[in-house]
Amino acid sequence: MYKAEISERTPSCFLFMIDQSGSMQDPVGGSESDGKNKAKAVADAVNRLLREVVLRCAAAERIKDRFEVGVIGYGSKVGPAFCGDLSGRDLVRLSEVATHPARIDPRTKKVEDGTGGLVEQKVQIPIWFDPVADGGTPMCAALQRTTSILEPWVNAHRASYPPIVINITDGESTDGDPSQAAAALKALATDDGSVLFYNLHLSSTPAPTSLFPDPDQSLPDQFARLLFDMSSPLPQQTRIAASERGYNVTEQARGFVFNGDGVVLVDFLDIGTRPSLR
Amino acid sequence: MSAVCGVPKAGCSCEDSDDAWCPAEGGLLSGERLRIAIADGATEALLSRQWAQLLVRAFCEQTGVSLAVEELLAVAYPAWKTWRQGYLRERHAKNRPIQWFEEPGLAAGAFAAFCGLELSEREHSASGEWSAIAVGDCCFFHVRGDRLVRCFPIQESSEFTNHPALISSNPTGNTLLSKTVSSARGAWEPGDRMLLMSDALAAWFLKEVESGHLPWDELSSLVVQREEGGAIFMAWLDKLRRAHAIRNDDVSLVALYLL
Numbered sequence: 001m002y003k004a005e006i007s008e009r010t011p012s013c014f015l016f017m018i019d020q021s022g023s024m025q026d027p028v029g030g031s032e033s034d035g036k037n038k039a040k041a042v043a044d045a046v047n048r049l050l051r052e053v054v055l056r057c058a059a060a061e062r063i064k065d066r067f068e069v070g071v072i073g074y075g076s077k078v079g080p081a082f083c084g085d086l087s088g089r090d091l092v093r094l095s096e097v098a099t100h101p102a103r104i105d106p107r108t109k110k111v112e113d114g115t116g117g118l119v120e121q122k123v124q125i126p127i128w129f130d131p132v133a134d135g136g137t138p139m140c141a142a143l144q145r146t147t148s149i150l151e152p153w154v155n156a157h158r159a160s161y162p163p164i165v166i167n168i169t170d171g172e173s174t175d176g177d178p179s180q181a182a183a184a185l186k187a188l189a190t191d192d193g194s195v196l197f198y199n200l201h202l203s204s205t206p207a208p209t210s211l212f213p214d215p216d217q218s219l220p221d222q223f224a225r226l227l228f229d230m231s232s233p234l235p236q237q238t239r240i241a242a243s244e245r246g247y248n249v250t251e252q253a254r255g256f257v258f259n260g261d262g263v264v265l266v267d268f269l270d271i272g273t274r275p276s277l278r
Numbered sequence: 279m280s281a282v283c284g285v286p287k288a289g290c291s292c293e294d295s296d297d298a299w300c301p302a303e304g305g306l307l308s309g310e311r312l313r314i315a316i317a318d319g320a321t322e323a324l325l326s327r328q329w330a331q332l333l334v335r336a337f338c339e340q341t342g343v344s345l346a347v348e349e350l351l352a353v354a355y356p357a358w359k360t361w362r363q364g365y366l367r368e369r370h371a372k373n374r375p376i377q378w379f380e381e382p383g384l385a386a387g388a389f390a391a392f393c394g395l396e397l398s399e400r401e402h403s404a405s406g407e408w409s410a411i412a413v414g415d416c417c418f419f420h421v422r423g424d425r426l427v428r429c430f431p432i433q434e435s436s437e438f439t440n441h442p443a444l445i446s447s448n449p450t451g452n453t454l455l456s457k458t459v460s461s462a463r464g465a466w467e468p469g470d471r472m473l474l475m476s477d478a479l480a481a482w483f484l485k486e487v488e489s490g491h492l493p494w495d496e497l498s499s500l501v502v503q504r505e506e507g508g509a510i511f512m513a514w515l516d517k518l519r520r521a522h523a524i525r526n527d528d529v530s531l532v533a534l535y536l537l
């Protein structure tokens with residue numbers, strides 16, 4: 001289970017659900033948040049995740065289409081959230097995501113110059129989403145929309161690594177308890193396993209970052225508990241990758257992150273040979 | 279000293295193969311010293327195929343210097359810098375600018391696993407010595423008769439991972455190289471077979487040995503048939519891949535039969 005090769009011949013699927021509701025205007029809690037509001041944190045999180053997936057699949061002058069990608073926004077409405085040329089589309093090829101950001105922001109960063117010093121390097125940072133905070137939080141409707149997109153996908157890709165759904169939210173659903181809708185989503189499966197449903201919880205509660213806790217760990221608030229309970233356990237290969245990188249994960253670890261950086265979830269995927277991190 | 283060298287025909291690896299080997303063509307090799315090498319570029323690093331090619335060429339062309347990895351890099355680093363500058367100029371000239379998703383990879387540099395073997399003759403003797411260096415999971419197997427005499431640097435098929443040590447084209451990526459490079463020495467006799475392989479084939483080879491089989495005859499016969507070698511090797515590989523007996527990855531082999 002969760003051993004299928006992720007390649008251009010047998011691609012997998014990432015689907016992000018991004019909470020764009022009015023409650024996201026509030027600030028993120030905790031000392032690592034820099035005082036930014038949750039809507040900015042969501043936009044930053046999904047932009048970083050998309051960037052990371054693209055970089056993992058980059059080759060010279062092209063992107064290896066190892067994934068199809070979708071982004072569902074939920075707030076005043078529920079639907080595909082890409083804009084511009086990708087507008088209105090449920091799932092797009094990763095190469096299309098890479099070549100159609102909303103804009104590119106130029107930034108500089110300091111890098112080692114190889115002789116013990118630092119030098120400034122210009123980098124181009126792609127932006128697909130800007131912060132949005134408007135309306136209620138129809139998480140159940142978003143889960144149902146996600147399920148309706150992924151059901152034909154899993155049927156058409158029986159041999160593939162199962163889709164990974166990452167929900168980035170403050171957890172304050174306004175259209176009912178999303179647990180049942182989440183269960184229906186996780187019931188979808190390819191021959192390699194069920195859909196993986198992970199949650200990145202951005203909370204106003206000032207509590208420390210928590211990454212991949214197990215059921216025994218206490219959680220900061222009721223919304224964290226709800227999202228944790230809906231999150232899929234991490235597959236064995238993902239746990240091994242996490243441990244190799246120094247993360248403390250048990251066999252019961254779930255794909256849940258509280259007020260932290262979810263980019264590691266992409267980092268843990270087994271795609272291709274890459275330079276050692278040590 | 280003479281040896282028959284066999285390498286696979288072009289097209290034996292996956293479409294975007296990042297493997298490189300030297301010599302590029304098989305045939306009869308002679309000399310006081312012979313060098314062969316194999317390198318496997320990291321698929322997730324940009325331009326790794328070009329770096330792998332440059333490494334094997336730098337190793338095989340420097341028969342006058344020691345096998346130390348520092349000597350290899352003393353040649354490879356400037357060669358890479360020249361090649362990279364030319365590559366970026368060409369992209370600019372052809373109006374194919376570097377895209378945002380290429381920037382981090384270009385800055386980080388290219389990476390490859392590597393294994394190089396040098397053979398030298400003993401005076402007044404038909405036999406001689408060999409020396410090898412390796413970084414990562416490209417492997418050397420020394421076969422004598424029906425026995426595997428030596429495997430280097432990996433001893434068991436369970437040791438293969440998705441995160442082997444690698445040589446970087448960027449000096450900042452090689453800070454741990456002194457800890458990850460391995461070297462070995464031994465003696466060779468006429469009739470010995472010296473095989474270099476990239477990781478997917480090496481892992482299959484070791485698993486066969488661990489199961490009590492003698493996989494070198496199968497491999498040797500595949501590369502020696504130079505006329506139809508390509509098609510037969512591909513058909514054999516397809517059979518192994520369909521049976522999931524070998525990882526779906528680039529497959530490269532340099533086989534020396536010492537005369």
